[in-house]
Amino acid sequence: MQQMHRTAQKKAAAAQSAQAKNSSNQPDEIVPVGKFTHKVPNLPPEGPVIRKELEVSSKVFATRSFPLGVFYKARIAQVIPPSTPGGETTYKVKFDSRKCVAGSTFSARQLSYVDPPSVILPVGSRIVATYSDESWSPRQSLYAGIIAEPPKPLNRYRYLVFFDDGYAQYVAFDKVYLMCGTSKAGVWEDMYEDVRDFVRGYLEQYPERPMLRMQKGQTVKTEWKGRWWAARVMAVDASLVKMAFEADERTEWIYRGSTRFAPLFTALHHTAPTQGGRVRRHNLMPVMNRQHRPVVEYTRSIDDRKEEGKKYGHRNFAKKSTTQEKREGDGGSTVVGTPLSQAGTRETVTLPNYDEATEKTFVAHNCSLKCITDDDPDAHLGMNLLAIPCRYGWQRNMIKPSKKGKRMVLYTAPCGRRVRNYTDLLRYLKATKSKLTVDLFCFESCVNVFCQFVPQTVLTSIKDLTYGKELVPVSCVNSLDNTYPSYVEYSASRYPGKDVVLNLDTNFLCGCDCEDDCQVSIFLWLLNECSSMQCSCHGVANLTKQCSTACGRNAFRSKIL
Numbered sequence: 147m148q149q150m151h152r153t154a155q156k157k158a159a160a161a162q163s164a165q166a167k168n169s170s171n172q173p174d175e176i177v178p179v180g181k182f183t184h185k186v187p188n189l190p191p192e193g194p195v196i197r198k199e200l201e202v203s204s205k206v207f208a209t210r211s212f213p214l215g216v217f218y219k220a221r222i223a224q225v226i227p228p229s230t231p232g233g234e235t236t237y238k239v240k241f242d243s244r245k246c247v248a249g250s251t252f253s254a255r256q257l258s259y260v261d262p263p264s265v266i267l268p269v270g271s272r273i274v275a276t277y278s279d280e281s282w283s284p285r286q287s288l289y290a291g292i293i294a295e296p297p298k299p300l301n302r303y304r305y306l307v308f309f310d311d312g313y314a315q316y317v318a319f320d321k322v323y324l325m326c327g328t329s330k331a332g333v334w335e336d337m338y339e340d341v342r343d344f345v346r347g348y349l350e351q352y353p354e355r356p357m358l359r360m361q362k363g364q365t366v367k368t369e370w371k372g373r374w375w376a377a378r379v380m381a382v383d384a385s386l387v388k389m390a391f392e393a394d395e396r397t398e399w400i401y402r403g404s405t406r407f408a409p410l411f412t413a414l415h416h417t418a419p420t421q422g423g424r425v426r427r428h429n430l431m432p433v434m435n436r437q438h439r440p441v442v443e444y445t446r447s448i449d450d451r452k453e454e455g456k457k458y459g460h461r462n463f464a465k466k467s468t469t470q471e472k473r474e475g476d477g478g479s480t481v482v483g484t485p486l487s488q489a490g491t492r493e494t495v496t497l498p499n500y501d502e503a504t505e506k507t508f509v510a511h512n513c514s515l516k517c518i519t520d521d522d523p524d525a526h527l528g529m530n531l532l533a534i535p536c537r538y539g540w541q542r543n544m545i546k547p548s549k550k551g552k553r554m555v556l557y558t559a560p561c562g563r564r565v566r567n568y569t570d571l572l573r574y575l576k577a578t579k580s581k582l583t584v585d586l587f588c589f590e591s592c593v594n595v596f597c598q599f600v601p602q603t604v605l606t607s608i609k610d611l612t613y614g615k616e617l618v619p620v621s622c623v624n625s626l627d628n629t630y631p632s633y634v635e636y637s638a639s640r641y642p643g644k645d646v647v648l649n650l651d652t653n654f655l656c657g658c659d660c661e662d663d664c665q666v667s668i669f670l671w672l673l674n675e676c677s678s679m680q681c682s683c684h685g686v687a688n689l690t691k692q693c694s695t696a697c698g699r700n701a702f703r704s705k706i707l
Contacts, residue, residue: 187303189319193265197254200225200237200326206257207274207288207323208239210250213310213338217274217288218243219260226251234327254327255336258290263324267293267305270349272328272336275307276321280397289313292333292345293322294385294401299494301384306401308345310338314386314401348403357402358410360387367408368400374408489602489625494594495530508562513577517561522581527617532588532595542595553591601625612636656681 200206204222209215224238236251258274267273271293276286295306297319304316329335334345348355360366360379368377368389377389380397390397405411511517521538523531536542539560544553557565565571568584575582588595603625610619615638622631642648658678 186299187319189297189303190263190265195263195265195267195271195324197324197326198259200254200257205260206239206326207260208241208252208257209290212252212256213290213336217258217290255325255329257326258323259326260323262320262322266296266319267322267324269293269296269352270333272325272333273305273307274323274325275305275309275315275317277309277313277315277317280399288323290325290337292337292349294348306385308341308348308401310341312341313399314404315399316383316386355385355403356410356414357385358387358407360402365392369406369408369411491600491602492594492597493600495533495596495598506558506560506562508564511561513559513561513563513574515579517559517563518578518580519560523583523586528619530595530598531586531618532593534586535582536595538582544591555589555591555593557587557589606630612638 200222202222202225206220206222207217208220209217219242220239221242222237223240226236226238228235234253234255236253237257238251239257255272272290273293274288274290277289278286289309289311291307291309293305294308294314295301297303297305301316304318305322306314307317307322308314325336332346332349334342334349337345358366360382362379362381364379365376366379366389367374368391369375370391376392378392379387380390381388382402383399385402386399387402388397388399400406403410405414519538521535523534526534526537535557541558543556543558545556546553557571559565559574563574565574567589568587571584571587574580575584601623604623605626605628606624608622608630610616611622611634612620613636615636624630640648656677658676660676660678
């Protein structure tokens with residue numbers, strides 16, 4: 147009996163173990179995909195770049211092999227005034243490290259400050275930044291470069307830096323240091339000679355940038371030391387792509403706008419050869435024959451239009467191949483574009499403290515007025531209506547019923563209760579006596595309530611055509627020429643024209659006296675208790691030739707027609 151009892155215990159334990167193992171292999175009930183906004187770091191504010199005068203004992207970064215050498219900490223030992231009128235001041239420095247021997251003089255263009263900048267640096271700023279070597283994670287050194295892309299949600303709030311030796315890498319904003327000076331002829335004049343032409347062309351075209359649209363697993367012909375090699379896309383990080391060369395499995399991060407990619411080289415008609423192989427670089431022009439590869443698209447980064455206009459002046463974007471498709475013969479690539487009047491980018495608007503807010507753990511309860519705060523939507527007039535609930539503790543999340551399921555939107559109320567559809571939403575709003583309405587919520591997964599469209603080119607613009615007569619400003623942008631539309635007197639309400647009479651009699655206008663958001667049964671529809679519902683039912687019946695009762699079942703539910 148004891149042996150049989152032990153055997154039964156072993157079988158029960160084995161069954162429980164197998165059940166636990168099977169349950170662990172089953173897909174999760176809900177797979178969270180994430181919120182619609184990125185966490186915003188504590189970025190410095192935008193503002194003018196101010197360079198401080200260097201004095202004796204001032205701390206700086208300097209290198210003995212400018213511009214390709216590693217920068218080390220140093221101190222100003224002597225300030226040498228310019229010998230001729232209009233010359234530049236030079237400095238003698240003393241390195242903190244014993245490995246570096248003093249003796250040379252440096253200009254302000256060859257030194258950088260040791261403190262991170264107090265403002266967001268514009269594109270084209272000459273900087274020194276930390277470069278991280280993936281092959282050796284502890285290795286982090288300072289090299290000279292320029293800012294190629296400002297921090298923004300698309301790149302997870304990092305600077306894109308083009309280093310003088312040709313590397314491109316995303317760098318955190320607190321690991322970038324401003325140069326103490328810059329050349330008056332152009333920032334590219336301070337850079338290594340092999341990358342000057344590329345950087346100059348990049349800055350003159352910015353914010354318009356031709357880049358390859360690439361996907362993980364794709365194979366692209368890539369230049370390395372003057373030859374084309376087959377390389378596979380391992381990962382895409384905003385404007386950079388990680389390529390693995392099939393010949394030796396060597397990996398490298400490359401800027402997606404580099405002409406080292408055969409499709410982009412072919413599309414842009416570059417024919418000049420690459421010089422030697424002294425320095426590994428991403429952005430110089432390759433050689434070899436044309437190849438047909440992935441799609442080339444023009445992208446724009448327009449986070450600061452005022453800065454662009456001041457720094458680079460007017461450029462004629464209409465001459466670029468962004469208004470129509472252009473196909474090259476003999477295996478040429480397709481340069482895909484959008485009509486200039488419709489071209490632009492979608493930028494994410496981050497709500498204050500939205501990412502830091504954590505979902506409250508749900509505890510079973512009956513929802514009431516205590517579950518919400520004073521959620522008056524009128525306090526946020528002028529902002530995106532669909533983003534107003536997130537101001538009052540609501541969380542809008544994207545979920546999947548399973549790993550292979552379709553994405554859906556799920557709202558989490560301030561008390562932690564999850565709201566899956568309009569029926570649940572209306573029930574919750576009525577139980578809590580909330581001032582929010584169902585019109586402020588959207589359960590469509592294709593809608594990003596934190597996203598706004600920013601036109602690619604703004605030649606003339608009017609911030610508000612209504613001049614304050616609408617709660618939300620109605621902007622007007624002209625991307626084609628410099629003309630303004632004729633002035634039109636805007637009215638937010640109806641006004642009769644000549645010989646037009648508006649019948650505003652309440653007996654003529656359609657409406658109802660419902661106090662429950664027209665949530666009535668079909669039986670009451672038949673009794674004509676809700677005139678608005680009757681109007682909808684008869685209208686659907688006339689269009690579909692069906693019974694008004696059958697049409698009414700789905701005509702108006704949860705305040706949604």
